[in-house]
Amino acid sequence: MTFKPTTSDEAVKKTTGKDWNSxxxxxxxxxxxxxxxxxxxxxxxxxxxxxxxxxQMVANTYEQYKGLRKKFxxxxxxxxxxxxxIDKPIGQLYQWWKNYKDITITSATTNKYIRxxxxxxxARIDIGFYVRGKSKTQVAFQAHKLxxxxxxxxxxxxxxxxxxxxx
Numbered sequence: 001m002t003f004k005p006t007t008s009d010e011a012v013k014k015t016t017g018k019d020w021n022s023x024x025x026x027x028x029x030x031x032x033x034x035x036x037x038x039x040x041x042x043x044x045x046x047x048x049x050x051x052x053x054x055x056q057m058v059a060n061t062y063e064q065y066k067g068l069r070k071k072f073x074x075x076x077x078x079x080x081x082x083x084x085x086i087d088k089p090i091g092q093l094y095q096w097w098k099n100y101k102d103i104t105i106t107s108a109t110t111n112k113y114i115r116x117x118x119x120x121x122x123a124r125i126d127i128g129f130y131v132r133g134k135s136k137t138q139v140a141f142q143a144h145k146l147x148x149x150x151x152x153x154x155x156x157x158x159x160x161x162x163x164x165x166x167x
Contacts, residue, residue, distance in 0.1 A: 003065045023062060027040070077146050080151070080156045083163075089137065093137050093166065103119065104119060
């Protein structure tokens with residue numbers, strides 16, 4: 001197999017019961033390449049009893065394998081994500097992002113997530129906050145509905161630099 005999935009064979013097999021090669025062969029036999037994304041995810045979920053998030057992962061990876069979509073692409077465009085675990089309490093990091101001037105916040109739940117629009121490029125963004133120890137927090141940033149694949153690297157670099165400032 002020359003295609004390299006972003007999620008390991010071990011992780012997908014542990015969670016779904018099949019490695020990538022098995023999924024690709026199975027979905028080819030079921031002619032999933034003729035289906036729309038939602039139909040592939042539904043097939044994996046309903047027929048093969050895979051949890052919803054992993055059904056999406058299997059469908060996305062299969063579509064990339066078949067050349068039906070590019071890396072980081074989904075039906076709404078491209079996505080970019082960056083995360084860092086930072087040695088600061090969740091409340092402190094949440095407040096820093098809540099006051100960050102380059103985001104127009106559209107919704108938020110204290111110490112859980114912030115959703116909004118990045119003022120620099122108009123990207124729709126989600127920022128999630130997860131406790132990772134007594135005083136450590138994982139901050140996970142994701143940009144959605146990007147127009148071009150080339151936007152992914154730029155946005156990842158930009159937001160990684162912002163996250164690095166917090167370390």
